[in-house]
Amino acid sequence: MIQQILNGLIIGSMYALVAIGFTLVLGVLDRLNFAHTEIFMLGGFVGLVVIQAGGPLWLTLPVAFGVCGGMGLVVELVCFRRIEGDARITAALSSVAAGLIIDDLLQKVYGTDPPSLPLPGYITDAGVRFLDTHLTYLDLLIVGVTLALMLALQLFVARSRTGRAIRAVADSHVAASLLGINVRRVTQQVFFLSAALAGVAGVLYALRTDIANLQAGLTFGLKALAVMAIGGMGDVRGAVIGGLAVGVLEGLAFYWGLGGYSDLVVWIAMILVLLVRPAGLFGGGVHVRELRA
Amino acid sequence: MLRPMALAAFIAACLPISAALAQEKPPIKFGNIAIMSGPAASSGNMEKSVLDVAVEDINAAGGINGSKVIEQTEDAQLDPGQAVLMYRKLAAENAVGVIGPVTGTQWQTVAPIAQQVKVPAATVNAVASGITVRPWTIRLEPPDDVIIPQAVELFLKKFPAVKKVAIFADSGESSTLNAANLFKSLAKKNNLEVVGETVGFTGKTMDLSPAAIEIKRLDPDALWGSALPPQQLLLAKALAAQGFDKPKLANNIFWPGNFVSTVGEAGKGWYIPGFSTNDKVFGDNARYQGVSKRIIERVSKIPGTGTNISQATIAYDTAMVYADILRKAGVDGNTPIAQAREKLKDGFLALKEYSGLNIYKIMPDGDGDVKQVLLIVDVPSGQWKFAE
Amino acid sequence: MIPDYVFFTCDNILLAWSVYAVLLSGNLSFAQAAFMSIGCYAAGILTTQYGFPFYASIPPAMALSAIIAILFGFPALRIRGIYLILVTVGITFIVRVALENMTITGGVHGLFGMSGADQWDAVGAVILVGALLYMVSRSPLQRLLDVVREDDQVAAGLGVNLTYVKLVSFAAGAAIAALAGALYGHYLTFVRPSNFDILVSIFCALYVILGGINNMWGPAFGAAFMTLLPEFIRALQGWRPTVFGVAIIVLLLVRPDGVLPFRTLSARWGRRG
Numbered sequence: 006m007i008q009q010i011l012n013g014l015i016i017g018s019m020y021a022l023v024a025i026g027f028t029l030v031l032g033v034l035d036r037l038n039f040a041h042t043e044i045f046m047l048g049g050f051v052g053l054v055v056i057q058a059g060g061p062l063w064l065t066l067p068v069a070f071g072v073c074g075g076m077g078l079v080v081e082l083v084c085f086r087r088i089e090g091d092a093r094i095t096a097a098l099s100s101v102a103a104g105l106i107i108d109d110l111l112q113k114v115y116g117t118d119p120p121s122l123p124l125p126g127y128i129t130d131a132g133v134r135f136l137d138t139h140l141t142y143l144d145l146l147i148v149g150v151t152l153a154l155m156l157a158l159q160l161f162v163a164r165s166r167t168g169r170a171i172r173a174v175a176d177s178h179v180a181a182s183l184l185g186i187n188v189r190r191v192t193q194q195v196f197f198l199s200a201a202l203a204g205v206a207g208v209l210y211a212l213r214t215d216i217a218n219l220q221a222g223l224t225f226g227l228k229a230l231a232v233m234a235i236g237g238m239g240d241v242r243g244a245v246i247g248g249l250a251v252g253v254l255e256g257l258a259f260y261w262g263l264g265g266y267s268d269l270v271v272w273i274a275m276i277l278v279l280l281v282r283p284a285g286l287f288g289g290g291v292h293v294r295e296l297r298a
Numbered sequence: 299m300l301r302p303m304a305l306a307a308f309i310a311a312c313l314p315i316s317a318a319l320a321q322e323k324p325p326i327k328f329g330n331i332a333i334m335s336g337p338a339a340s341s342g343n344m345e346k347s348v349l350d351v352a353v354e355d356i357n358a359a360g361g362i363n364g365s366k367v368i369e370q371t372e373d374a375q376l377d378p379g380q381a382v383l384m385y386r387k388l389a390a391e392n393a394v395g396v397i398g399p400v401t402g403t404q405w406q407t408v409a410p411i412a413q414q415v416k417v418p419a420a421t422v423n424a425v426a427s428g429i430t431v432r433p434w435t436i437r438l439e440p441p442d443d444v445i446i447p448q449a450v451e452l453f454l455k456k457f458p459a460v461k462k463v464a465i466f467a468d469s470g471e472s473s474t475l476n477a478a479n480l481f482k483s484l485a486k487k488n489n490l491e492v493v494g495e496t497v498g499f500t501g502k503t504m505d506l507s508p509a510a511i512e513i514k515r516l517d518p519d520a521l522w523g524s525a526l527p528p529q530q531l532l533l534a535k536a537l538a539a540q541g542f543d544k545p546k547l548a549n550n551i552f553w554p555g556n557f558v559s560t561v562g563e564a565g566k567g568w569y570i571p572g573f574s575t576n577d578k579v580f581g582d583n584a585r586y587q588g589v590s591k592r593i594i595e596r597v598s599k600i601p602g603t604g605t606n607i608s609q610a611t612i613a614y615d616t617a618m619v620y621a622d623i624l625r626k627a628g629v630d631g632n633t634p635i636a637q638a639r640e641k642l643k644d645g646f647l648a649l650k651e652y653s654g655l656n657i658y659k660i661m662p663d664g665d666g667d668v669k670q671v672l673l674i675v676d677v678p679s680g681q682w683k684f685a686e
Numbered sequence: 687m688i689p690d691y692v693f694f695t696c697d698n699i700l701l702a703w704s705v706y707a708v709l710l711s712g713n714l715s716f717a718q719a720a721f722m723s724i725g726c727y728a729a730g731i732l733t734t735q736y737g738f739p740f741y742a743s744i745p746p747a748m749a750l751s752a753i754i755a756i757l758f759g760f761p762a763l764r765i766r767g768i769y770l771i772l773v774t775v776g777i778t779f780i781v782r783v784a785l786e787n788m789t790i791t792g793g794v795h796g797l798f799g800m801s802g803a804d805q806w807d808a809v810g811a812v813i814l815v816g817a818l819l820y821m822v823s824r825s826p827l828q829r830l831l832d833v834v835r836e837d838d839q840v841a842a843g844l845g846v847n848l849t850y851v852k853l854v855s856f857a858a859g860a861a862i863a864a865l866a867g868a869l870y871g872h873y874l875t876f877v878r879p880s881n882f883d884i885l886v887s888i889f890c891a892l893y894v895i896l897g898g899i900n901n902m903w904g905p906a907f908g909a910a911f912m913t914l915l916p917e918f919i920r921a922l923q924g925w926r927p928t929v930f931g932v933a934i935i936v937l938l939l940v941r942p943d944g945v946l947p948f949r950t951l952s953a954r955w956g957r958r959g
Contacts, residue, residue, distance in 0.1 A: 008511050016505055037768055083935060098895045099938045101888065106931035113925075115602065120560070141539070214505055215535045216560075220528070223884065224502045227775065234772045259508035265469040265498035267508065269783050272776035276762075279773060283765045378881070379874055383690045406798065407876045470786055472795040472878065501880075 009256035015144050017252020018151040019213075022206035023229035024236065024244035025155065026199035032239020033175040033195050037097040040080045042226025043104035044073050044200045048207020049217040050111055053122055065208045066150065073204020074197040076107075081196040104222065112219055120217050147209045154202060155245060167194060175239075228268070231275040237285030247286065250274075323365040324631035326638070328353070328620060329393030329417075331384045331408075332400055334373035341400065341554055343603040345422065346371050347596040348610040349397065351589055352617035362624045365631035367617075374399050378407040389417040394629075394638045395620050397613060402426035402473045409435045418642040420620075422613040425551065426473040430664040436646045438612050438619070438658050438666040442477050446549055448670040449571035450484045450522075453547045456569075456672065456685070457520060460545075462491045464516045466509065466523030466533065470500035477524035477549045485522065493518050501526050510536035520545050527552040531561055538564035545569065554608040558675050558682050565675030572673040575682050576607050579655045580669070586655050589614065606681060612666075615654035623649075689805040693873055695913045696808035697866050701890040702897070702905035703815055704863035709899055710828075711855035712835035713763070716887040717774035718863040720781035723882035724751045725864025726871035727791050730800045733872070735790075740802030744868050751864030752857040759856040763849055778884050785879040796878035803872035811865055812906075819902045831855065889930075896934050 027041045051072045052065040060068075084099040162168040173181040174191045182188045203226075210225060211217045232251050236243025251271045258267040278286060330349055332342035349369055356367045370393060372384035381404035388396050396419040399408055405424040409431040412419050420436045427441040454460065463485045467478030478496060485492050494516040497509050506529065513521060514537075521544060525533060530552045537546075546568045552558075553572050558565065573579075576594070579586045594605045623645030629638045652658045659667040672685040701718055708715040728747035732738040762773045786794045822828055833841045834851045842848055871877045893912055898904025912930060 008515075009508055012507050012511055016507070031768070037771075083939075096938075098892065099935050101892065102931040102934035102938075104931075105927045106935075109925065109927040109931070113928075139541070210505075213507075214532055216531065218504060218528075220502070221504060224504050227884070231772055231776065234769055238768070256508040256511075259497070259499075259512045262495040264503075264509055264512065265500055266783065268500055268502050269779060272779050276773060276776050276780075279765055279769055280761050283769065285769075378876070379694065379870075382874060383694075386690060403796070403876070403878055403880075406796070407874060410798075410875060470783075470794055470880070472793075475794055 006257070006260050009260045010253050011140065013253035013256030014249055015147055015213075015252070016255065017249035018148055019206050019210050019248075020225075020229050020232045020252055021245040021248030022151050022154065022209070023203050023226060024233040024248050025158070025241055026202040026206075027230060028233045028236070028239055028241065028244050029199045029202075030195055031233075033171055034192055036085055038077075038080060038085070038100050038196070038199070039097055040084070040100040040104040040107065041199065041203055042222035042230070043107040044076050044080070045203040045207040045210070045226045045229070046219065046222035047076060047107060047111065048073050048204035049211030049221060050115065050207075051204065052208035052211050053120055053217040056122055062212075065212075066205055069204040069208040070201040073207070074201030076204075077196040077198075077200025078193055080200070081193060085192075085196075108219060108222065115217070115219070122211055122215055122217060143212060147213060150205065150209060154205065155241070158198070158202075158241070167191070171195060224268070228271045231271045234275050234285055235271075235278045237287035240285070240287040243285055243287035323363075325366045325368045326362050326624065326629070326631050327388075327391070327393045328367055328369050328617060329385075329388030329391075329396040329398075330369055330371040331374050331381055331388070331396060331398030331404075332371060333375060334371065335375055338376060340556065340603045341423070342373070343600045344554065344593075344597055344607070344610050345398075345400070345613050347600070347603075348593055348607070348613045349617055350596060351592045352614045354592075355589070356617065356621045362621055363628060363630040367621065374404055376401065378404045381408055382411060385411065385417070385419065386415065389415050392635055393417065394624070394635065395419065395642050397422060397616055397620075400424065402429065405429055405437075416636070416643075417639055418620075418646060420616050420646075422616055423554075423609070424473075425549070426476065427665075428663070432664045433643050433647050436649070436660070436664050438616050438652070438656075438660075438668075439609065440667050440670075441665050442473065442549055443480060444661075444665070444667050445571050445670055446477060446480050447484060449547060449549070449569075449672070450481070450488070452571070452670065452672045453520075453545070453569060454488060457545055460490065460519040462493050462518045463520050463522055464493050464497065464513055464518035466497040466499075466513065466521060466525065468501055468525040468529055469496070469498035470502070471526060474524040474526060474549075474551065477551070478522075481522040481524070481547075481549075496523070499525070499529065501529060503529060504532065506532045506536040507539070509533060510540045510542065513537065514540045514542050518544065520547065522547045524549045524551060527555045527557055531557050534561050534564045534568060538566075543567060550609070553673070553682065554606060554610065556604045556606065558606055559604055559680035561675060563677060565677060569672045569674055569685060570682075571670040572608070572682065573656055573668045573670055574607075574609075574611055575673065575684060576605070578684075579611060581653055581656045586611070589655070608682070611655045615652065615656060615658070618654050619645075619649070619652055691914065693803075693805040693808045693869075695910050696805070696812045697870055697873075698890065698893060698909040698913045699812050699906045700808075700815060700862055700866035700869070701886075702893040702909040703819060703902065704859045704861075704866065705891050705894045706859075706899070706902060706905045707819075707862055708856050708859035709894065710831045710835065711852045713852060713856065714771055714891060715774045715856065715859060716771060716884070716891060717758075717777040717781075718859065718890050719882045719884065719886035720778045721751045721755060721860035721863035722867035722870065722886070723781060723785060723877075723879065724754055724860075724867065726867035726877055726882075727785060727797060728864070729868035730797045730871045730877070731790060733802065734797070734799045740807075740872055744865060747868050748861040748864045751860045751867075755857045755860030756853055759853050760849075763852045763856065775884065775887070778882075778887050782879045782882060785882075791879075794879065796876055797871070798876035800872045800875050800877075803869045808869050808873075811869060815862055815865070816902070816906070823902060892930065892934060896930075896937060 023045050030036050030038050048069045051069045055065045055068050080103050084103050085096050162171055170186045170191050173186055174188055178188050232247040233244055236247035254270045255267045258270055332345045333339055334342040353367050353369050361367055374381040374384050381399040385408050396417055399405060400423040402424045405421045406429045412434040418434055422439055425442045427443040430437045465478055465482050468474040482492055497512050499509050548570055550570050550572055553570055590607055593607055597603050597605055623642055627641035629641050649660045656668050661667055673682040674685045676683040704718050725747040728750045729743040732743035733740055758777055785791050791797055893908035894905040897908025
C-alpha cells in the first residue's frame, strides 16, 4: 500500500505540473486554454524527437520547455489575441479546435501506434529503496523537476520584475496598463510559461510510461483540468495539493481492487469538492473572480 | 456526296469490330472495410496490402472465370456507424462480397444487417465469440472461445509447476473482459488458485504502474489476462519496471501491431497463441515465402505500419476462399450481381474446411478453427517467433 | 447509402440543438453524449426487454434524461463558468462508467436488438424539434433566456429565478439529446457505452460554435456541414479533425459569432434583438 501511495505521489506531481499551467492562464488572464492538454501531449513527442536524434536525456527537458512554450505563443496568437470581452467562450472553443489540429497533425506524422522512447537503463532500473519500495532514479527525477519548477515559478512571480507585472495584470488588466505595463507582453509571457510547464510535464510523463502517447491529452491532460478545479482556479497551491491527492487516490483504487474505476476518481472527487466548496479547495484565495461561461 | 456516305459506312463497319475487341469480361469487385485512419490505421494498412497481394495472385491465375478481381477499400475508422455506412456503400457499388469489418463491435453491428442487405461478408480480425451470423457471414479467424482453451493447455504443458494465477483485464472493453473471464474460469477448471480480484483498468488508463504494483503484491506464479494493445504494451513495461518476472499469457489481441517491435526487453516472458510467424505458416508454406515477401515490400512503403504480418494471412485466405467459391460456381463479371452473391453465400454454407496459407476447419456456427501454438517475442528482430 | 447520410446528418443536427438549448441560458454543456446515451439505452431497454413499440419508447426516454439532468443540474448549476463545463465533462465520464457496470444495459458488451428507426424518423424529429425551437425564439421565453444569458445579475434583479430557468434549459437539452440517442440506437441496432465517448460531446459543441450560437439555424448548419463535408471531399476524409479545427479557428477569427450569426427576430419588437 505504501508503494501505491508513493507511486501516486509521483503521478500526482505530474498532474500538478499540468494543472499549474492551466490555472496560471486562468487566474492571471481569465482565459481557458483548452489546447493546454494537447500541448502536454506534444511535450512527450518533443522528448521523443530529442532522444531519437541522439540527444542526452537531460536535454529533453529544456527543449520541451522551449518548444511547447513556443506553441503556447502560437495558440495565444491564433486563438486568443483577437477575441476580447464576452466572446471568451468562443476563444476557449477555438483553443479546443487548435488542440484537435495539433493532435491530428501529430498523428499524421507519427502514425498511429505510440512510438517508444528508448531510455538508458541506468535511469529506469536503478534506484533507491525507500520505505520498502523501489524508487527508480527516473521517479526521483520527476519529483525533483516538478518541485524545482514549482519553486522557480513561485520565486519568479514573487520576486522578478516580470513576476510583478504578472501579478498586476492578474489584479486588473486596466490598472496594469494604466501603470504602463505592456499587457500584451505579459499575456504572451504567461501563455509561454504555462505551455512550457505543460511541455515539461509531457516529457516526464512520456519518460515514465516509456512511450509518446497521442491519447495523453484527452486522458491524463483532461484529468489535470479536473485537478485544477479541485484545487481552485488560479491557485497554485491548490493545483499541487489537488494533483498529489488525486494521484494517491488513483493508486489506492487499484489497491482496493477498483482499478477499473481509477479514471473516475478525479471526476467524482471534483464534483464532491465543488458541491461543498463551489470555488474549489483554495478558490477565492488570491484571485476572486466571477467566471462567466 | 459520296464521301460522307463512305465515311459513314466505314464507321458503321468498324463498330462491331471495336465492340468485339472491347469484349473483355467486366471485373468482379471485392469490398474491403478496414481501419484506414485514426489510431489503429496500421492494421488497416497491413490488411489492405495483404489483400492487394491476394488480388494480384487471383488475377495472375486467370481471375475468376476470366473476370479480373478489383478491390475497393473503405475506411470505417473505429466507428461501428461508419462500418454500417461503408458496408451499405459497397453493397450499392456492386461489391460481390465484403471482407471486413474488423473490430468486434463493428462485426457485431454489421453481421445481422448483412442478413437483410444480402451481401456476403467475412471478418478477418474480430475475436469475440458468438457474433457471426449465418448464412450471409463467415469468419475464418477463430474466436476467443476456441483459441484461449488451446492457449491455456499449451501454457500449462510448458509450465506445469504453476499453482497460483492472477488475472488482469481491460474491464471497459467487451472482448477483453470476456477473454479475461474465460482465462479465469479455465484456471479454476484446471484446479489453479486465482489470487485476488481481477486487476482491472480501462482503455483510457495510460499509467499502469498502480496495476503492476498490485499484480506484484499478489505474487502469483503466472499472470493471465487480456487488454487492448496500447494498455498491453504499457502493462508489459510497467511489470518489467516492477521486476515482475513470472510467465505471462494473454490472448492474441496484440499479435498484430507494433507491440512486438516496441516492447523490447519487457516482452520477455509474454506468451500468446498464434498460428504463424513472418517466416512460416503451417499450410502452404512454400507459397507463403513469396507472398510474405511481397506483403512486406508493400507495407514498408507505408510509414508507421511495421512489418508484422501476424494474422493478416487470414485476409489472404479469405480472398482466396471467395475466389474459389465463385470460380467453382461458374460466376464471372457478367453474372447478375444478386445471383453472384447468392452463390458466394451458398459457398459459405457448404464450406467445411479450407487449406490455404493456414489450415481451417469451419464450425457449424460459421467461425473458423485453426490449430494454435505459443508465440513469444524475439527481442533482437522485433518479431514474433515460435516458443520452443 | 443516402438514407444513412440523411439519418446521421439529422441526428447530429439534433445533438447540436441539444447543446444550443442549454446555451440559450448561457451555459455550455459537454454532457450531451451522456444524455444521448441515457436516451438510447432507456428507449432500447424498453423496446428490447419490455416490448414497447419504438415510438412509444421515446417519451419515457426523454423524460428520464430530463429528470437525470435536473438531478445533476440542481447542485451543478449554481457553479459558475468553467467549473460547470468541467462538471459536465465529469458527467459524461460518470454516466459512461455507470452504463458499463449495469447488467440491465449489457455493460461493456453492449445492447443489441434495437430496431425500428429509419431516416424519415430522424427527419421528422428534426422538423418537430426545429418547430419547437422556432416557436420559442418568437415567444417571450426567448427574451427571458436572453436576459439570463447576457446579464444574469440584471435578471436576478428583475426577479427572475435564475436556477429555475437554467435547469429548464439544461433539461430541455438533455431531452433533445435523448431523442437523438434513441434514434441512433434503433438505427444502428447495437450500441456500447464506448459509442458515447467524450469526443461526441466535444464535437456536438463544436458544431454549434462553427454554425453560430445566436440562433437555431447556426447549429443545424454546423452539424450538417461537418457531417457531410468529408463525404463530398474525398481527399479530406482522413483529415477530419484538422479540417474541423482549421475551419473553426478561421471562422472564429473572421466571424466570431459563427457562420450564421444573426439573432432571431424578436416577435415583440419585430427587429433584430
